[in-house]
Amino acid sequence: MTPGRGGFLCFLCFLALNAAVQCVASLNGEHADSFLGNFPNPLKGLFNDKDDSHQPVAKFSLRSPSHPEDDLCYVVPGRPDSLAACTFNSTSKTFVVIHGWTLSGVFESWMTKLVAALYEREQTANVIVVDWLSTAQNHYVVAAQNTKAVGQEVARFIDWIEETTNMPLKNIHLIGYSLGAHVAGFAGSHATNKVGRITGLDPAGPDFEGEHAHRRLSPDDAHFVDVLHTYTRGSLGLSIGIQQPVGHVDIYPNGGSFQPGCNLRGALEMIAKFGIFAITEAVKCEHERSIHLFIDSLLNEQEVAKAYRCGSNDMFNRGMCLSCRKSRCNTVGYNISKVRKPRNVQMYTKTRASMPFRVYHYQLKIHFTSRVNRSEMEPSITVSLYGTKGEAENLELQLREKIATNKTHSFLLVTEKDIGDLLMLKFKWEETNGWSASNMLKVVSSWWSGDSDSSNMEVHKIRIRAGETQQKMVFCVKDPEAKSLTQQVTFVKCKARGGQTPKKIQKE
Numbered sequence: 001m002t003p004g005r006g007g008f009l010c011f012l013c014f015l016a017l018n019a020a021v022q023c024v025a026s027l028n029g030e031h032a033d034s035f036l037g038n039f040p041n042p043l044k045g046l047f048n049d050k051d052d053s054h055q056p057v058a059k060f061s062l063r064s065p066s067h068p069e070d071d072l073c074y075v076v077p078g079r080p081d082s083l084a085a086c087t088f089n090s091t092s093k094t095f096v097v098i099h100g101w102t103l104s105g106v107f108e109s110w111m112t113k114l115v116a117a118l119y120e121r122e123q124t125a126n127v128i129v130v131d132w133l134s135t136a137q138n139h140y141v142v143a144a145q146n147t148k149a150v151g152q153e154v155a156r157f158i159d160w161i162e163e164t165t166n167m168p169l170k171n172i173h174l175i176g177y178s179l180g181a182h183v184a185g186f187a188g189s190h191a192t193n194k195v196g197r198i199t200g201l202d203p204a205g206p207d208f209e210g211e212h213a214h215r216r217l218s219p220d221d222a223h224f225v226d227v228l229h230t231y232t233r234g235s236l237g238l239s240i241g242i243q244q245p246v247g248h249v250d251i252y253p254n255g256g257s258f259q260p261g262c263n264l265r266g267a268l269e270m271i272a273k274f275g276i277f278a279i280t281e282a283v284k285c286e287h288e289r290s291i292h293l294f295i296d297s298l299l300n301e302q303e304v305a306k307a308y309r310c311g312s313n314d315m316f317n318r319g320m321c322l323s324c325r326k327s328r329c330n331t332v333g334y335n336i337s338k339v340r341k342p343r344n345v346q347m348y349t350k351t352r353a354s355m356p357f358r359v360y361h362y363q364l365k366i367h368f369t370s371r372v373n374r375s376e377m378e379p380s381i382t383v384s385l386y387g388t389k390g391e392a393e394n395l396e397l398q399l400r401e402k403i404a405t406n407k408t409h410s411f412l413l414v415t416e417k418d419i420g421d422l423l424m425l426k427f428k429w430e431e432t433n434g435w436s437a438s439n440m441l442k443v444v445s446s447w448w449s450g451d452s453d454s455s456n457m458e459v460h461k462i463r464i465r466a467g468e469t470q471q472k473m474v475f476c477v478k479d480p481e482a483k484s485l486t487q488q489v490t491f492v493k494c495k496a497r498g499g500q501t502p503k504k505i506q507k508e
């Protein structure tokens, strides 16, 4: 076991202790038996019995739209009467929701929200909650090792449903969170026929990252596998959410890490307020964000967020991937198009801090010119956008590199609200880190030569691509006299004269 992983277990144990749950593993977990002795017998049996006569580890609760929070009726494999008793609708879609690792041993509050949102979107659906809490409430490694056994049990359940009701498996959609995503993967791969879809909500990383496809969620497990990654931080093997793509389409909202509204400052404030317990909350916030993004997509069907295929998060952050050609963009969450390519597709999107999470993405391509060669510039650039439906003012452009003279730079800009078709923009440039010595020399020499304005950067045009509408536009300086950037400059759509048709602004 690597020291890094031991560190991670330490961290989990720390969380576990804080939640007042027994955490009896030796921190480096040398041998499973050293802690199994402390757990109740049914679990111990699970590990030690090599025969097949283990007790069921999962229960299947068919929740109802009127009581999404309660387990009132269990469907019991082998007992067809339980299907009728729970009013299972065999011609409808069936969602199978699978929770992850748990400290508390009870369903977390997201479960009710997800069940209610599924019924809100698909009124006649069957929403079945898989309860494997007793096994999931364990040392993480133990719970992780059990995902296969639980998955096999879910597979037997699916096989039985198919045999008993003749339900086509394309109607089955497994939704698994954290460890539950891998349970869904095992369920899919062990079911006799392929299920329609598996959605992995921030599939767990530790013990699964870098593993063979048979030992984790993978595209082989269902006709379509889509994944949301929201907590992929740290080096390989240490991230709470799996970093590698594991589905047909893997979406990394906000790069798969640092979700807005879950920031460290927020966490520190929480710790100040609520003590060290708050760390659990901070971790959960980003991991669980995957679920809330999915719930958002169920509830706000008119405000679906878009994700864009991109070679890297860095390129996405420069606005270079907002194309929708050849299914390069897709819908985040429930209504995703089931695009299956031979190779996995990685997509990116930005989000707001709360529901509805969607934002509007823009690429700005700006050519900075100056008569003197200036270098090492890291100005603060703010842009205000004015559209037919509203405006978004003082948005700061994130600089991913230093601004160079006579070079075109590409930026990503997002607005939280829909401003409609873009009519005008204002652009402001401010030097932040003072003057470098060489720049100072140039200013002095240009002043000496009587050309006081020559050190100023100028921008003549700004090319814009809107991700959500796929519109391309070119903006020109409104008042040509004011194109130096010492103060705010206004840009309007370029007059449609020769050469003003938007050129291709992005390398595909």
Ligand SMILES: *[C@@H]1O[C@H](CO)[C@@H](O)[C@H](O)[C@H]1NC(C)=O
Pocket (backbone or CB within 6 Å): 089, 090, 091, 092, 093, 124
């Ligand atoms: C079962 O589902 C189908 C379609 O999904 C629907 O038309 C039908 O009314 C449902 N039956 C019941 C009893 O709710």
Ligand SMILES: *[C@@H]1O[C@H](CO)[C@@H](O)[C@H](O)[C@H]1NC(C)=O
Pocket (backbone or CB within 6 Å): 301, 304, 335, 336, 337
């Ligand atoms: C779902 O996506 C399809 C295209 O993939 C689209 O035609 C349909 O309108 C979408 N449904 C909703 C409710 O947005």
Ligand SMILES: *[C@@H]1O[C@H](CO)[C@@H](O)[C@H](O)[C@H]1NC(C)=O
Pocket (backbone or CB within 6 Å): 373, 375
């Ligand atoms: C400007 O600076 C760059 C890099 O420092 C250099 O490659 C280029 O030749 C310079 N151009 C002029 C006109 O001085």
Ligand SMILES: *[C@@H]1O[C@H](CO)[C@@H](O)[C@H](O)[C@H]1NC(C)=O
Pocket (backbone or CB within 6 Å): 369, 370, 371, 372, 373, 374, 405, 406
């Ligand atoms: C930048 O380009 C402009 C116009 O092409 C030219 O006049 C100017 O000398 C260039 N500046 C540098 C530093 O090369």
